[in-house]
Each structure stands twice: as C-alpha cells, then as structure tokens.
Amino acid sequence: THRISIPRFGNLQTTESLNVATATAILLSEFKRRIIET
Numbered sequence: 001t002h003r004i005s006i007p008r009f010g011n012l013q014t015t016e017s018l019n020v021a022t023a024t025a026i027l028l029s030e031f032k033r034r035i036i037e038t
Contacts (some may be wrong), residue, residue, distance in 0.1 A: 029032045 004027065006020070
C-alpha cells in the first residue's frame with residue numbers, strides 16, 4: 001500500500017476547500033481508473 005497526503009501551504013497551514021475538492025476528485029478518479037483496468 002502507499003500513503004497519500006495532501007500538502008498544506010500558507011502560514012496557518014490551512015487548506016482551501018477548493019484544493020481539497022480538487023484533490024479528492026483526482027484521488028477518486030485514480031481509484032476508479034485502477035478498478036476499471038483490472
């Protein structure tokens with residue numbers, strides 16, 4: 001297994017909701033792609 005982390009940027013180490021949504025969409029599409037390939 002591989003560990004996946006979403007880096008945080010800025011002085012307060014906060015992540016904007018749009019960045020989280022984009023990262024989640026990429027992650028889910030990668031899972032879906034791997035399921036379809038198998």
